[in-house]
Amino acid sequence: MQTKALSPELVAMMDAYWRAANYLSVGQIYLYDNPLLKKELMLKHIKPRLLGHWGTVPGLNFIYVHLNRIIKAYDLNIINITGPGHGGPGLVANAYLEGTYSEVYPHISQDEEGLTRLFKQFSFPGGIPSHVSPETPGSINEGGELGYALSHAFGAAFDNPDLLVACVIGDGEAETGPMATSWHSNKFLNPVHDGAVLPILHLNGYKIAGPTVLARIPHDELEALFHGYGYTPHFVEGDEPMEMHVLMAATLDRVVGEIRRIQRDAREQGFTERPRWPMIILRTPKGWTCPREVDGKPTEGTWRSHQVPMGDMGHPGHVKLLETWMKSYRPQELFDKSGRLRPELAGLAPAGERRMSANPHANGGLFLRDLRLPDFGDYAVKVPKPGAVDAEATRVQGEFIRDVIARNPSTFRVFSPDETSSNRWGAVFEVTSRCSMAAIVPGDEHVAPDGRVMEMLSEHQCEGWLEGYLLTGRHGFFSCYEAFIHIVDSMFNQHAKWLDVTRGIPWRRPIASLNYLLSSHVWRQDHNGFSHQDPGFIDVAANKKSEVIRVYLPPDANTLLCVTDQCLRSRNCVNVVVAGKQPGPQWLDMDAAVKHCAAGIGIWPWASNDQGCEPDVVMACCGDVPTLETLAAVQLLREHFPALKIRVVNVVDLMKLQHHREHPHGLSDGDFDTLFTTDKPVIFAYHGYPWLIHRLTYRRTNHGNLHVRGFKEEGSTTTPFDMVVVNDLDRFRLMADVIDRVPQVGATAAYAKQAIRDKLIEHRQYIEEHGEDLPEIRNWRWGLGEKEKLAGGKRES
Numbered sequence: 099m100q101t102k103a104l105s106p107e108l109v110a111m112m113d114a115y116w117r118a119a120n121y122l123s124v125g126q127i128y129l130y131d132n133p134l135l136k137k138e139l140m141l142k143h144i145k146p147r148l149l150g151h152w153g154t155v156p157g158l159n160f161i162y163v164h165l166n167r168i169i170k171a172y173d174l175n176i177i178n179i180t181g182p183g184h185g186g187p188g189l190v191a192n193a194y195l196e197g198t199y200s201e202v203y204p205h206i207s208q209d210e211e212g213l214t215r216l217f218k219q220f221s222f223p224g225g226i227p228s229h230v231s232p233e234t235p236g237s238i239n240e241g242g243e244l245g246y247a248l249s250h251a252f253g254a255a256f257d258n259p260d261l262l263v264a265c266v267i268g269d270g271e272a273e274t275g276p277m278a279t280s281w282h283s284n285k286f287l288n289p290v291h292d293g294a295v296l297p298i299l300h301l302n303g304y305k306i307a308g309p310t311v312l313a314r315i316p317h318d319e320l321e322a323l324f325h326g327y328g329y330t331p332h333f334v335e336g337d338e339p340m341e342m343h344v345l346m347a348a349t350l351d352r353v354v355g356e357i358r359r360i361q362r363d364a365r366e367q368g369f370t371e372r373p374r375w376p377m378i379i380l381r382t383p384k385g386w387t388c389p390r391e392v393d394g395k396p397t398e399g400t401w402r403s404h405q406v407p408m409g410d411m412g413h414p415g416h417v418k419l420l421e422t423w424m425k426s427y428r429p430q431e432l433f434d435k436s437g438r439l440r441p442e443l444a445g446l447a448p449a450g451e452r453r454m455s456a457n458p459h460a461n462g463g464l465f466l467r468d469l470r471l472p473d474f475g476d477y478a479v480k481v482p483k484p485g486a487v488d489a490e491a492t493r494v495q496g497e498f499i500r501d502v503i504a505r506n507p508s509t510f511r512v513f514s515p516d517e518t519s520s521n522r523w524g525a526v527f528e529v530t531s532r533c534s535m536a537a538i539v540p541g542d543e544h545v546a547p548d549g550r551v552m553e554m555l556s557e558h559q560c561e562g563w564l565e566g567y568l569l570t571g572r573h574g575f576f577s578c579y580e581a582f583i584h585i586v587d588s589m590f591n592q593h594a595k596w597l598d599v600t601r602g603i604p605w606r607r608p609i610a611s612l613n614y615l616l617s618s619h620v621w622r623q624d625h626n627g628f629s630h631q632d633p634g635f636i637d638v639a640a641n642k643k644s645e646v647i648r649v650y651l652p653p654d655a656n657t658l659l660c661v662t663d664q665c666l667r668s669r670n671c672v673n674v675v676v677a678g679k680q681p682g683p684q685w686l687d688m689d690a691a692v693k694h695c696a697a698g699i700g701i702w703p704w705a706s707n708d709q710g711c712e713p714d715v716v717m718a719c720c721g722d723v724p725t726l727e728t729l730a731a732v733q734l735l736r737e738h739f740p741a742l743k744i745r746v747v748n749v750v751d752l753m754k755l756q757h758h759r760e761h762p763h764g765l766s767d768g769d770f771d772t773l774f775t776t777d778k779p780v781i782f783a784y785h786g787y788p789w790l791i792h793r794l795t796y797r798r799t800n801h802g803n804l805h806v807r808g809f810k811e812e813g814s815t816t817t818p819f820d821m822v823v824v825n826d827l828d829r830f831r832l833m834a835d836v837i838d839r840v841p842q843v844g845a846t847a848a849y850a851k852q853a854i855r856d857k858l859i860e861h862r863q864y865i866e867e868h869g870e871d872l873p874e875i876r877n878w879r880w881g882l883g884e885k886e887k888l889a890g891g892k893r894e895s
């Protein structure tokens with residue numbers, strides 16, 4: 099195959115550039131000193147602990163130099179996503195060769211001293227990690243946990259019409275679930291207003307220690323697989339560098355031509371049909387160019403080259419072998435005596451922001467603009483007095499989100515695994531649709547190629563797309579069932595780690611926060627039952643660095659609106675918002691909601707009767723259903739024990755419970771003690787697993803008196819009230835908890851407890867006969883008399 103653009107001179111130069119990148123990569127893995135091998139290599143020049151991955155690196159470097167060529171030849175705007183992010187040395191080497199590395203880290207200068215530091219810092223205490231971590235300029239995908247590269251790539255390309263996202267996918271990585279589903283992203287990429295993604299499947303044949311699936315299936319099956327996914331696969335296969343350069347360059351020329359044709363057609367004629375985007379299948383030897391054999395065992399082209407091809411450098415002959423290997427790249431042809439890359443080679447790299455390591459899309463905060471937000475107060479539910487009206491909190495939130503979409507037509511998207519409607523955000527379909535480039539048939543509702551609602555039934559895909567979208571400077575919201583957000587626990591982990599690290603990197607600009615709405619939550623999974631009941635994502639979130647984690651449990655629609663506005667304005671955080679979608683009582687008017695959310699936690703005076711004195715008990719609640727049960731319990735208590743002084747504390751911002759030295763939102767001990775007292779019983783009704791509340795408060799003065807009720811893995815397809823009953827979170831149980839802990843309740847306690855027991859028996863008999871909750875439970879309202887009902891009086895109908 100020929101390519102006009104590639105003269106023999108250019109091939110030779112590109113090969114030299116590739117050798118330079120490979121040399122710097124090997125140097126990073128092995129060398130402590132003597133970076134230009136000016137002296138004979140000795141053991142003392144080698145790091146004592148060799149930590150890194152070589153096998154994928156020569157392939158990554160090969161791709162890089164070829165992308166550089168097309169950036170220059172076609173003036174392309176490319177970012178490069180490295181699935182096998184364990185190939186960190188390669189990407190660091192290229193950022194260094196392009197000069198970006200020295201610009202952001204001036205002490206890693208373009209000379210022998212800088213080279214020494216570059217080599218030493220890699221996988222070294224006080225230095226940089228071994229992966230394409232946030233410290234690596236040009237990276238938006240660490241690739242430590244494999245599987246997310248392609249979803250990230252498509253997320254980056256959405257609404258970036260001029261961007262081409264090259265995405266290297268390891269053949270091992272291609273075996274992961276998230277990667278397997280992410281090939282379908284091409285059904286969601288609109289060639290009119292989105293950029294392009296070029297997947298480069300890197301078949302180097304092996305994972306850590308075994309063969310990969312895709313490297314061991316016949317060519318026609320492989321081709322058919324990717325054809326079936328809707329791509330045009332282009333094969334680049336071989337191990338002879340000069341031939342491979344020519345083949346790769348020619349293939350990239352064709353690929354660029356195809357991408358341009360697709361985009362031109364779509365942009366001139368509008369979207370007509372889903373394009374068949376090109377992709378590359380690159381088959382090269384694993385560890386390409388490293389020693390063929392080490393200690394008599396094949397190494398180049400095998401799994402043995404995955405990490406450090408020669409680990410034990412004390413072994414006779416290994417130092418010599420390393421020296422021979424490094425000298426095979428002919429460093430004296432690549433770097434001048436001072437250690438600087440020769441100018442004719444340096445000239446191969448693109449300039450300025452066209453360098454993939456300096457492309458601002460890979461430092462998305464540079465592009466970030468505040469959203470144009472409507473006034474959330476305009477969506478307020480009118481609440482004449484607490485509990486007077488019912489509303490579906492997320493439906494109200496959906497109206498706000500609808501207008502965020504409308505006002506930000508190219509910088510905000512909604513992501514959901516098919517739950518936008520189910521979670522009651524249906525209002526968004528008044529202004530947009532579900533995005534799809536695939537066939538649309540009569541009967542489809544709200545499906546269109548330019549939709550802003552990204553729905554695919556893969557939490558991985560949604561999470562990956564959103565992360566890619568955020569990391570390149572845009573905004574979004576992920577709406578998910580609470581139980582199934584666990585599917586992306588580890589993706590969330592990786593993103594939270596990324597955010598945490600970027601906080602310490604001055605050149606990385608803050609990005610929009612990752613916002614989750616978790617609805618259809620544990621307490622109201624009426625259709626689905628036990629499998630759908632799991633509030634544990636909050637616990638996962640709470641494990642991460644407090645600086646990047648926020649958890650909100652707004653008790654009603656107006657507080658949910660405030661919190662949503664807050665999330666959309668926040669930066670560099672993960673905001674977890676848990677809110678119900680079922681009709682429920684509304685507690686706060688907008689004015690009160692704004693004040694309550696600003697504080698994050700507070701006494702609800704209208705529900706309390708301890709004004710002017712010490713309370714006998716604090717009834718705390720966090721989450722919409724626990725708040726409802728708490729208020730119902732408070733009402734019962736006040737009717738039965740009028741002298742009892744009760745304080746009601748509601749928590750919207752869960753992290754308020756933590757100490758202010760442990761979380762930026764945390765309360766000081768003084769403020770915590772003021773709310774929760776230092777010695778009174780606290781009955782805490784919590785949305786999730788109770789132990790988290792203990793964990794957050796274990797050092798507080800009054801922790802010994804804290805009694806937490808929450809979800810304890812009791813569930814089924816049953817009535818809403820029975821869910822709280824079986825988990826001991828119901829109003830009667832909370833009332834009993836108070837009776838058990840507060841001596842002041844006095845002589846009437848025995849009768850009240852008996853009435854509670856009888857009521858719970860009545861509840862069970864009623865639901866088993868009628869299939870729904872007792873009318874007095876269904877129709878309960880704050881402020882109505884309960885005493886006679888508890889005592890078995892007249893029932894409402």
Ligand SMILES: Cc1ncc(C[n+]2csc(CCOP(=O)(O)OP(=O)(O)O)c2C)c(N)n1
Pocket residue numbers: 153154182184241242243244245267268269270271272274300302304305306310384404
């Ligand atoms: C999800 C996940 N599982 C396991 C690993 C451990 N791991 C690191 S590299 C690797 C092999 C990767 O193979 P491939 O994607 O083909 O990359 P390459 O061969 O180019 O190094 C594995 C299993 C990981 N990083 N992420």
